[in-house]
Amino acid sequence: MTFMEIEDARKNKIGDDQLEKILETIETIAVSSGKKFYIFNNTISEKKLFTDKIKGPGGNLRAPALSFNHTLIVGFHKEMYERFLFIK
Secondary structure: OOOOOOOOOOOOOOOHHHHHHHHOOOOEEEEEEOOEEEEEEOOHHHHHHHHHHHEOOOOOEOOOEEEEOOEEEEOOOHHHHHHHHOOO
């Protein structure tokens, strides 16, 4: 697995417009929240649920965020990374 692009979230904020463009190719969203993580489908009915969780207080995409194989992973949760990145 290779990652094609790396962005420094401190310098390059990803706001609503860029986030919408990213979500056009995403099918699954995994996001950490506290000691848990949640998995959403990129559907109209679930969009409000995951949008609130993937954005930080400033309205930008939270870091770290990884996008690959039609999946967006936001935040850090060890079990979530193991499940989606096959790291043990």
